[in-house]
Amino acid sequence: MNALVKLADREMAVETSMEVSNRVERLKKAVQAETNGACIERPMLWTKYHRNKANSDKTTNVKMAEAVRYVLNNKTVRIYDDELIVGNFTSKRVAGFCYPELSGLEPMSQVFNMPSRKVNPLEISLKDRFKLFSQIPFWLNKNTATLAFDGMKEGMRFAKEQSEALQYQIYEAGGISHIAPNYEKIINVGAQGIIEEVEALESETDDSEKLDFYKAVKISMKGMAEFGDRYAAEASKMASVETDPVRKQELLEIASICARVPRFGATSFYEAVQSMTLAHICIFMETLGETTCPGRIDQFLNPFYEKDVAAGNISRERAKEILGAFCVKLCETIPMHGEVGTSTLGGLTSWEVVTIGGQDKDGNDATNELSFVLLELADELRMRQPNFHVRIHKNTPKAFYDEVIRINFGPGSAPAMYNDETIIESMTDIGYSLEDARNYVAIGCVEPTAPGKTLASTDAAMYNMPLAIELLLNEGRQFGSKKQIGAKTPPVSEMKTMDDVVAAYDTQVKHQLGKLRRDLEAVEKFHAKHHPTPLSSALLEGCVETGVCSTKGGAVYNFSGIQGCGMAATADSLRCIEKAVFEDGWISLEGLVDQLKDDISDEKVFTKLNAIDKFGNDIPEADKWMIWVGEHYADNIKALGKNTRGGNYNAGVYSNTSHTHFGGLVNALPNGRRAGETFASGFAPENGADKRGTTALLNSMNKINYKNFANGINFNIKLDASSYECDDGKSALGSLYKVFFKRGGMQVQANMLDPKILIEARDNPELHPNLLIRVSGYSAYFNDLSPKMQDEVISRSSNAA
């Protein structure tokens, strides 16, 4: 069963408890009933524009803007039954599409298998498959891989390495995205307002590059305004034939709203949400849309909400209905990955993060009524999108905090929680102003960013950390391979101390990160030269003001984020080498490597390696390596210097689903992990390595200095839902998180274990060794029970659920 099917089951399970308005519930059902598809409109229109000889002499900026406008003018416009908030990402209700000029050629070349592939199949007609496939030749020499690198050979090398994703994967090759656009601006002044701002600036400069960029901004803003007009027209047309008088009225209202926004500033809460929705879709048409994040919508929509409430124009229920419709709409877009993307970024999420709560620019609590409305929606919708992320700080109101804890329970995932105190400090450390840091939003998975003014490219690349261990143990090659992919470090026979091992590790890391940087720079230069983004840049402060596109560093803040994946496996491996070889001496380094090459065939060696205490148990000897590996990594990322946009490189530790992908490619490691097994996700201890319970785990986690990881970390904590579900349990959970944050924790997201997890634990005991069964006065781990007893416990917890 793939992840998607599981998720759908869960979403259905919650339906009976729906409290959202009937309309939002109907919209949700309609979206969930759709088959996931792939749409060819954007790639086809994009190609058509670029094939047109009349366009070939225009500047790159202008071509980009005109191509976007061309897509927005010609793509299908649809308004579905019952919709309050309109705007379709693609010609289908739920679909993804690809960008042939970026990394789209991989999925395009696999398009014939798309509907039948095992993981994340996407529906696409045979005719469309042929059409899309036939666009490939045109783009063969005009995409990221071929334009970023000098010569065909380097391009092929890069494309091949990207498709394996062994040492690292440069996600930025697929598009920069990863922004929280300045939707506040488009809501307030509209596309027209931006055009007027640009016109005023144009008159002040004669710099041809700037003027070219301004021209492009104006074209794309026109496209955005016209996009609204098309919905106004469609709604009027539908109203004229609508027989239901209520719906007719609604359609007329939609028509009048879309005639106004996003062209002009919004005058009501409803208009504001509609304006943001259409702007959001426009960005998807320009460059990779995934991970374009609405951000703190409780903050910038609040003035509209309060004004409407004061004027008696809106009720709380109506506002919730409008926001609910917006949230459901975000589920209508999915990524169209090829095989490698499916493997490293699995689950069809599009990472459109909504950030709730937190502080205002003066450091006061900023939670408001809309924050609560959004929490309710997070609880009641439980759909794939948006990802709801919650900001917590020491003055977060108790009612809000309790509600966040409450919605940790229920089907699907719990909202991620962020610690303002740690994050704000980590951001000011790397150059954000205090005011901007206080306004941070989470981008993508977990990355803190100042919204509306930052091109942080937070997911620029993902790096396979434990590979360095394998490479250092085999002179820079994988076991059984002749290919020198790493640095040539000394053979293990010459490593006499732990320091020798650490020195070789350091060399491998520097070597890999050096290569990564070289490839990433090429990709960033490609974006600046061949794929500028005038439309998105108009929604990033600094670009219009300076006349410089965000891809060239026009935004106020510029970073490139690089994630380390598999940190615990790396740290544990170093610990196990230290303990087994240099402290206890029951095996030599050569003997250990022989065993690793043989996938740890000796059961005794395997058992002994696994018995060594690992990170996550509040045991200093093990935890010190996690601290060291983390700091070493962060230092080496910092040492990469400046990126092509003049910003710093930032270290992050999260992994999407790359921990499984990278794990699949790395051979046996000294921590007792066999070849191909997954690594732990993000910052978590290796699966099953934390054996002393949640408090010990949090004590270990709190030894990390998270300020080193300004690009964000993900800490997925597994908890037994049945232990925490009662009122006492919830308050205990609230306390666990509070302590973790008070001591400098950065982020945490609970994974509540349910009967399904218990079943998984029964069938794969190694996955959940510390699943504590709740018995008064008696300590029992689920794994320690007999199969029969496990079944009894499963049936009990299934009854409770």
Next chain:
Amino acid sequence: MRPDASLINSINVTEPRKASLYFDVKRNSLDDGPGIRSVVFFKGCPLSCTWCQNPESINTGYELSFDAEKCIECGDCVSACPEQAIDLTVPGHILRDKCTQCFKCVDVCPSGALEQIGRPTNDLEALAEEVLEDADFFEMSGGGLTVSGGEALMQMDSVGELFQLVKRKRDIHTLIQTAGLFNFSRFESLVLPHTNTIYFDLKLINSDDHLTYCGVKNEPIIENFKKVQALALTTDLEVLPRVPLIPGVTDTDENLSGIADLMKENGVKKMQILPYNPIWLDKLPRFGGTKRLDIGEQTAKFMSDAELDRCTEIFESRGISVHCHR
């Protein structure tokens, strides 16, 4: 090795002379008192309830535990054992009559299949440190330290000192789970001053039944119950009486009514019932133990909600509110 039950009854002194051991520290417990807690399990108990959840806790001395599931049959223990007390060809592997508990086998076992049960309480400072590792969580949640067993109050010196040690460092809540058979005057001087809460287990109201199922008569237990309950009414001490429900044994209408009457007479307002939990059956073989309780089909099942409702009603009808984790 278990203290002789009749002897205990006559002299009402339950502390062992020799080893003073604990066998486990359970962290992040949410079920053994308010908030987040660590539970220290002491070894040794003057009762020997046939349904005991922690069979390794009854004996006051060390024990060798062998978990067949973890064993990889490497044979290292066989060569390490000076007494030839391990034979991989017999089920259970340990020839318990030959074993002198030197624990040399535990040191060499790579898998953790062999374990020494029981750690000496001679270094209470270290034990207090271990407990205090989670002090931040205790303070945030209003939790703290629970001592359980076995019977923690067989080791009053250790418990009293441990409570003092942790309270000296951090302001945390202390709680004792007791089966009720202890020397009250020693308790009053050594432990009570450092104790916030007592969870007092009452099992069977009929003393002969108590002897049959728990190995001792219940008069001294009821005596102690009345005394601590009187303290609960007059001091800051909190007392929560608890009744473990064993189908057909303690959960009968007759027994529960008798206990409920006793509680009511002594001014109890709140009590807890502990639903029967069949998991204990799994642990027995690891210590070479055998099953001593047979309650038929019900032995391996959790209790139904209807049964729990019936038990609850017996107390609530007497104005005692009932707490129960289902």
